[in-house]
Amino acid sequence: xxQTDLVVETRGRGSYEITKQIAxxxxxxxxxxxxxxxxxxxxxxxxxxxxxxxxxxxRDLETFMADLAPDGDPRFVHTMEGPDDMPAHVRSVLTQSxxxxxxxxxxxxxGTWQGVYVWEHRHDSHRRRLVVTIQGA
Amino acid sequence: xxQTDLVVETRGRGSYEITKQIAxxxxxxxxxxxxxxxxxxxxxxxxxxxxxxxxxxxRDLETFMADLAPDGDPRFVHTMEGPDDMPAHVRSVLTQSxxxxxxxxxxxxxGTWQGVYVWEHRHDSHRRRLVVTIQGA
Amino acid sequence: xxQTDLVVETRGRGSYEITKQIAxxxxxxxxxxxxxxxxxxxxxxxxxxxxxxxxxxxRDLETFMADLAPDGDPRFVHTMEGPDDMPAHVRSVLTQSxxxxxxxxxxxxxGTWQGVYVWEHRHDSHRRRLVVTIQGA
Numbered sequence: 001x002x003q004t005d006l007v008v009e010t011r012g013r014g015s016y017e018i019t020k021q022i023a024x025x026x027x028x029x030x031x032x033x034x035x036x037x038x039x040x041x042x043x044x045x046x047x048x049x050x051x052x053x054x055x056x057x058x059r060d061l062e063t064f065m066a067d068l069a070p071d072g073d074p075r076f077v078h079t080m081e082g083p084d085d086m087p088a089h090v091r092s093v094l095t096q097s098x099x100x101x102x103x104x105x106x107x108x109x110x111g112t113w114q115g116v117y118v119w120e121h122r123h124d125s126h127r128r129r130l131v132v133t134i135q136g137a
Numbered sequence: 138x139x140q141t142d143l144v145v146e147t148r149g150r151g152s153y154e155i156t157k158q159i160a161x162x163x164x165x166x167x168x169x170x171x172x173x174x175x176x177x178x179x180x181x182x183x184x185x186x187x188x189x190x191x192x193x194x195x196r197d198l199e200t201f202m203a204d205l206a207p208d209g210d211p212r213f214v215h216t217m218e219g220p221d222d223m224p225a226h227v228r229s230v231l232t233q234s235x236x237x238x239x240x241x242x243x244x245x246x247x248g249t250w251q252g253v254y255v256w257e258h259r260h261d262s263h264r265r266r267l268v269v270t271i272q273g274a
Numbered sequence: 275x276x277q278t279d280l281v282v283e284t285r286g287r288g289s290y291e292i293t294k295q296i297a298x299x300x301x302x303x304x305x306x307x308x309x310x311x312x313x314x315x316x317x318x319x320x321x322x323x324x325x326x327x328x329x330x331x332x333r334d335l336e337t338f339m340a341d342l343a344p345d346g347d348p349r350f351v352h353t354m355e356g357p358d359d360m361p362a363h364v365r366s367v368l369t370q371s372x373x374x375x376x377x378x379x380x381x382x383x384x385g386t387w388q389g390v391y392v393w394e395h396r397h398d399s400h401r402r403r404l405v406v407t408i409q410g411a
Contacts (some may be wrong), residue, residue, distance in 0.1 A: 001274045003170055003241065011152050035311055035407055037172055039239050041248030042195065043188040049371045051317040051363055056352035059362050063349050063365060068205075068342075075200050078193035086197050089188055093198060097186045097251075098237050100305055100372050102313050102405040104277060109405050111315030114371075131239040133172055135409065137275045138411045140307055140378065174309055176376050178385030180325045205342075215330035223334050226325055230335060233344050234323045234388075235374050268376040268383050270309055272409065 002007070002029035006130040010120035013084070015048060015058045018130075019116045023108050025132045032106050034136015036085050038116065039098045041129045044088035045120045046095040052115030054060075082124075088121035093117060103136055139166035143267040147257035150221070152185060152195045155267075156253045157236070160245050164267045169243050171273015175253065176235045178266045181225035183232040189252030202228050202258075215265045218259075223260035232256060240273055276303035280404040284394035287358070289322060289332045292404075293390045296375070297382050299406045306380050308410015311362045312390065313372045318362035319394045320369040326389030339365050339395075357394075362395035369393060377410055 006021055018038075026036050040047050051057045069090040072083035079085055099116065102109040110116075117130055143158055155175075163173050177184050188194045206227040209220035216222055236253065238240055239246040247253075280295055290314075300310050316319050325331045343364040346357035353359055373390065376383040384390075392402055 001171055034275055037237055054352055057363050060350045060352050064364050076197045078191055078197050089194050090201050100237055100311055100374055102407050133239050138308055174374055213334045215328055215334050227333050227338050237374055270376050
């Protein structure tokens with residue numbers, strides 16, 4: 001059992017790859033085979049496993065989400081922190097706050113095209129804190 | 138390794154905070170550092186990590202979901218248990234049936250504004266059964 | 275700690291039940307009580323816990339997703355592999371790449387109506403590789 005914190009500084013809405021940081025944590029843990037759990041301690045940013053080859057995939061995901069939960073949507077009552085406040089919560093709820101990834105041979109056993117991303121849903125920059133827990137033998 | 142059941146009695150569609158019950162299970166497990174896994178054994182209610190300060194967030198999430206998968210939607214064939222039957226399955230599939238939460242210093246290591254909720258998607262009251270598994274050292 | 279691979283041959287878009295294969299892995303692991311983690315190593319197919327009694331539920335879920343992220347949607351830029359390329363990524367991001375299921379008495383502790391499915395989001399047949407990790411005592 002091995003646990004550490006990870007801080008990701010976002011520069012507004014968009015996705016930020018953290019595969020290398022997670023892989024480093026796995027290497028440091030000395031776990032040969034088991035699971036790596038990643039948790040984001042916020043409700044207006046989330047985690048995503050996504051195709052890591054063509055950046056257009058993540059751009060299209062932004063388009064999709066922006067249409068599904070538009071900023072300033074008059075249906076939303078909770079607008080304390082601005083027009084992107086409630087859409088950020090919706091986008092978080094529709095994606096993941098925690099990911100659990102297999103570890104094999106002291107490495108993340110991801111597919112060839114899978115990358116791990118923090119998805120910032122607010123337009124402002126934020127300091128996002130993650131807890132990484134690695135369990136195994 | 139520690140495992141227990143939790144029963145949540147819902148009073149129809151809406152979200153019900155269970156952070157305290159989960160935190161109690163963690164305390165009882167005596168696990169100092171590890172993971173707490175929460176599983177809901179149903180497909181018409183789900184789990185959610187959500188902002189726990191302003192109840193309008195959860196009200197807006199209801200509005201969003203009610204528009205996305207409307208009760209009585211004529212596209213749906215599976216209506217055995219009524220107009221909210223299929224929308225409940227859609228809402229479950231779009232959210233979480235299991236959550237895995239970090240445990241640190243014998244406590245849930247949640248963010249300041251994160252609460253754990255059972256999200257009932259049916260209009261009737263239901264008895265929802267959860268399995269809580271805590272692993273660590 | 276027990277880990278194995280599972281290959282699921284899909285015959286195009288649709289959901290394929292894998293509850294029996296996962297249950298067999300649990301039986302083989304000899305874990306009495308703990309967690310079974312299922313991970314799909316792709317970003318255009320995903321995992322789903324779904325009602326396993328009436329096939330119309332899964333048909334309605336297809337209808338819902340086809341309307342939400344339509345094939346050939348002109349909003350999408352990433353169309354390298356055809357009109358179902360980007361919708362497959364959207365559907366994956368909105369559902370699950372990993373599931374964690376409780377194990378009790380050497381069995382999956384699922385609800386009566388819960389089945390585990392691979393959800394193929396592409397129209398062509400694919401060979402989908404899963405990693406199953408079982409932890410416990």
